[in-house]
Amino acid sequence: xxxxxxxxxxxxxxxxxxxxxxxxxxxxxxxxxxxxxxxxxxxxxxxxxxxxxxxxxxxxxxxxxxxxxxxxxxxxxxxxxxxxxxxxxxxxxxxxxxxxxxxxxxxxxxxxxxxxxxxxxxxxxxxxxxxxxxxxxxxxxxxxxxxxxxxxxxxxxxxxxxxxxxxxxxxxxxxxxxxxxxxxxxxxxxxxxxxxxxxxxxxxxxxxxxxxxxxxxxxxxxxxxxxxxxxxxxxxxxxxxxxxxxxxxxxxxxxxx
Amino acid sequence: xxxxxxxxxxxxxxxxxxxxxxxxxxxxxxxxxxxxxxxxxxxxxxxxxxxxxxxxxxxxxxxxxxxxxxxxxxxxxxxxxxxxxxxxxxxxxxxxxxxxxxxxxxxxxxxxxxxxxxxxxxxxxxxxxxxxxxxxxxxxxxxxxxxxxxxxxxxxxxxxxxxxxxxxxxxxxxxxxxxxxxxxxxxxxxxxxxxxxxxxxxxxxxxxxxxxxxxxxxxxxxxxxxxxxxxxxxxxxxxxxxxxxxxxxxxxxxxxxxxxxx
Ligand SMILES: Nc1ncnc2c1ncn2[C@@H]1O[C@H](COP(=O)(O)OP(=O)(O)OP(=O)(O)O)[C@@H](O)[C@H]1O
Ligand SMILES: [Mg+2]
Numbered sequence: 001x002x003x004x005x006x007x008x009x010x011x012x013x014x015x016x017x018x019x020x021x022x023x024x025x026x027x028x029x030x031x032x033x034x035x036x037x038x039x040x041x042x043x044x045x046x047x048x049x050x051x052x053x054x055x056x057x058x059x060x061x062x063x064x065x066x067x068x069x070x071x072x073x074x075x076x077x078x079x080x081x082x083x084x085x086x087x088x089x090x091x092x093x094x095x096x097x098x099x100x101x102x103x104x105x106x107x108x109x110x111x112x113x114x115x116x117x118x119x120x121x122x123x124x125x126x127x128x129x130x131x132x133x134x135x136x137x138x139x140x141x142x143x144x145x146x147x148x149x150x151x152x153x154x155x156x157x158x159x160x161x162x163x164x165x166x167x168x169x170x171x172x173x174x175x176x177x178x179x180x181x182x183x184x185x186x187x188x189x190x191x192x193x194x195x196x197x198x199x200x201x202x203x204x205x206x207x208x209x210x211x212x213x214x215x216x217x218x219x220x221x222x223x224x225x226x227x228x229x230x231x232x233x234x235x236x237x238x239x240x241x242x243x244x245x246x247x248x249x250x251x252x253x254x255x256x257x
Numbered sequence: 258x259x260x261x262x263x264x265x266x267x268x269x270x271x272x273x274x275x276x277x278x279x280x281x282x283x284x285x286x287x288x289x290x291x292x293x294x295x296x297x298x299x300x301x302x303x304x305x306x307x308x309x310x311x312x313x314x315x316x317x318x319x320x321x322x323x324x325x326x327x328x329x330x331x332x333x334x335x336x337x338x339x340x341x342x343x344x345x346x347x348x349x350x351x352x353x354x355x356x357x358x359x360x361x362x363x364x365x366x367x368x369x370x371x372x373x374x375x376x377x378x379x380x381x382x383x384x385x386x387x388x389x390x391x392x393x394x395x396x397x398x399x400x401x402x403x404x405x406x407x408x409x410x411x412x413x414x415x416x417x418x419x420x421x422x423x424x425x426x427x428x429x430x431x432x433x434x435x436x437x438x439x440x441x442x443x444x445x446x447x448x449x450x451x452x453x454x455x456x457x458x459x460x461x462x463x464x465x466x467x468x469x470x471x472x473x474x475x476x477x478x479x480x481x482x483x484x485x486x487x488x489x490x491x492x493x494x495x496x497x498x499x500x501x502x503x504x505x506x507x508x509x510x511x512x513x514x515x516x517x518x519x
Contacts, residue, residue: 117358125354128316132348133368133417134340140371 024216031139032147038140045148049110049207050155056109057102061160064097065089065167073176085178086186089168094195095255098161099153100247103206106153107239111214114145115235118218119228127219142215146208153207154200161199198254205250206243213239265328267292267425267457268313273322274481275308282308283319284481295451295458297468299503300478301512306461307351309478310427313459314348315339326425344372347423351430351461353414355402361413362388362398368421387416392442408434415443419450426450428460432467444470465504468492477503479512 072088118141121127130137165187172178214235221231268290275283282305290296298306311317313324315331324331331342347368355364363370365387366380375383385398391412402410411434418426431447432440444467451458451471462468468475469489476486477500485497492504502510 121356124357125350125352126356128311128314129348129350129354129356131316132314132343132346133371134343135367135371136336136340 020220021212021216024219025212028138028142028146028212028215031136031143034139036139038144041140041144042147045144046152048113049106049148049211050152053102053106053109053152053156054159056105057156057160058163060101060105061093061098061164062167064101065093065164065169066171068092068097068164069168069171069176073172082176083186085172085176086168086183087190089172090165090187090191091195093164093168094161094191094199095251096199096247098157098164099199099202099206100243102153102157102160102203103210103243103247104240106149106156106207107210107213107236107243110149111210111235111239112232114211114214115218115221115232116228118142118215119221119231122219122221123224123227137219142219145211145215149207149211150204151207153210154203157199157203158196161196194254198250201254202247202250205246209242209246210239213242264292265325266290267294267327268459269323269325269328270309270313271323271325273309273312273319273324275305275312275317275319281481283312286322286478286482288476288483288486290457290459293451293455293457295447295460295471295473297460297462297472297475298478298483299462299465299468299475301503302463304478305481306478307429310348310429310459310461314346314427315343344421345424347418347421347426349411349414349418349426349428349431351433353402353407353410355410355413355417357402359402360398361393361400361402361405364402364413365398365416365420367417372421374421383420384416387420388413390419390446391416392439408436408439411435412439412443415446419446422454423456425457425459428458428462430461430463432462432464440464440467441470447471 068089069085072085073082076082076084076088118127121141127137127141130140169180169183169187172183173180217231217235217238218228221227266289268288270286270288273283273286274281286309288296288298288309298309300306308317312319315334319332322332326342326345329342331339334342355361356367359367362381362384365384366375366377369375369380369383370377374380385395388395388398393409393412393416397405397409397413402413405413411431415428415431418428428447432443435443447458447460448471450456458471460468460471469492472489474486475489475492476483477497478484479499485495485500487495492500495501498511502512
């Protein structure tokens with residue numbers, strides 16, 4: 001009988017945490033759409049998320065595209081389906097690997113930075129100082145980050161898709177001996193709008209999750225350097241888990257028959 | 258006197274209770290601050306002075322009691338109304354709490370720019386003149402907060418607190434970390450803000466010289482309550498042994514500091 005007690009307690013704790021997070025999200029989103037907005041702050045976050053994440057996302061997608069070509073070629077050779085390599089590469093990239101890899105990399109890079117920055121502001125009373133200067137922290141700190149995450153990750157993913165496909169092309173043409181023109185033609189042939197679009201929707205969702213978890217954990221951090229450290233870890237771990245779960249849900253929504 | 262009686266106190270705190278978990282910090286605290294009055298709260302370290310200010314500012318939610326600003330109850334106000342009230346406030350945090358992503362002058366100008374009270378150039382000029390008021394030259398305005406000494410941060414934070422010429426100013430230990438001469442300059446500045454500009458001030462300090470200089474009235478906080486309050490001139494003849502022990506800084510007396518020899 002006693003074993004139910006900790007389970008129930010954990011469940012209630014989970015419900016409470018979900019409630020707090022939802023409330024935080026609702027309040028913050030409402031500040032995204034109500035004036036005043038801060039174009040300077042949004043711009044700075046967009047550069048931070050979009051521009052400075054390009055090298056990381058570019059490298060990961062490039063090598064993933066290369067590996068994808070190599071793996072699918074050697075795998076498909078077993079039943080003489082090597083010609084499917086271009087389609088496999090482009091579909092995997094646009095539907096799955098582009099958004100998920102970019103999401104996870106940005107979670108590590110940006111989610112952690114957001115949690116650390118806002119967390120430090122919280123424990124050094126800078127968040128309180130904002131409030132006393134009649135500036136809402138949700139509006140000043142959280143909303144610009146949410147907007148930037150939501151808009152920049154789709155762009156990053158589009159660029160990542162192209163780089164990933166290019167990586168597959170490099171390996172296929174220069175190592176596996178594909179004809180360049182045929183490779184490109186096959187890449188385009190079976191690609192549908194929905195493949196790219198679903199990836200972009202995923203990216204927007206992941207960008208929102210990363211920014212939300214970074215801000216939420218930073219905002220609620222307490223207890224000095226150690227608290228900020230814990231907030232940073234939580235931001236990255238929870239964002240990564242939520243990315244993978246929502247990735248499944250969105251895929252289900254788009255492609256389940 | 259009869260005309261004044263109709264004006265509600267600028268700040269009215271009644272029966273305020275605040276605890277953190279089992280630990281009771283404020284336990285039925287009452288305090289009024291009149292319009293244009295300068296009140297200093299004294300009390301031992303960790304007695305809840307900063308917590309009191311944060312409750313009034315709406316940064317902490319007390320468990321019980323009422324707080325009124327200009328006769329308007331403020332606990333549990335919706336955010337928009339709270340922001341409106343906060344426009345009357347200026348606050349100097351004990352730890353300065355400067356925004357380290359902004360330059361020094363941007364910190365001072367923050368309330369002016371965000372509140373839409375001035376445009377950037379005008380706010381910049383005001384910021385530099387406020388920095389001069391606290392004894393910091395124009396070269397400091399372009400620095401980052403991380404490049405300042407502790408006392409300089411405190412003075413920048415003070416400049417930020419008074420930049421918007423607020424109606425009510427809270428000073429949490431304005432002179433700690435300053436040399437005696439600069440402390441006196443800051444005391445004069447606080448006196449100027451209250452006596453000349455008519456602001457209401459609620460300050461916290463351990464520095465009795467500073468308290469005597471800036472206070473119209475002194476209140477002593479002990480065990481979550483105001484145990485004595487009276488005009489500054491009566492602090493030496495309060496007849497309260499707690500107050501006597503505190504202002505003379507004696508280890509022996511009714512206040513037992515929780516120190517234990519190993
Ligand atoms: N956020 C918090 N969580 C838990 N306890 C707190 C918190 N803030 C303050 N306290 C507790 O409340 C008590 C009063 O703290 P406060 O900062 O008001 O002291 P103080 O009177 O300002 O002291 P000092 O003169 O040293 O600044 C302390 O014992 C502190 O441990
Ligand atoms: Mg304090």
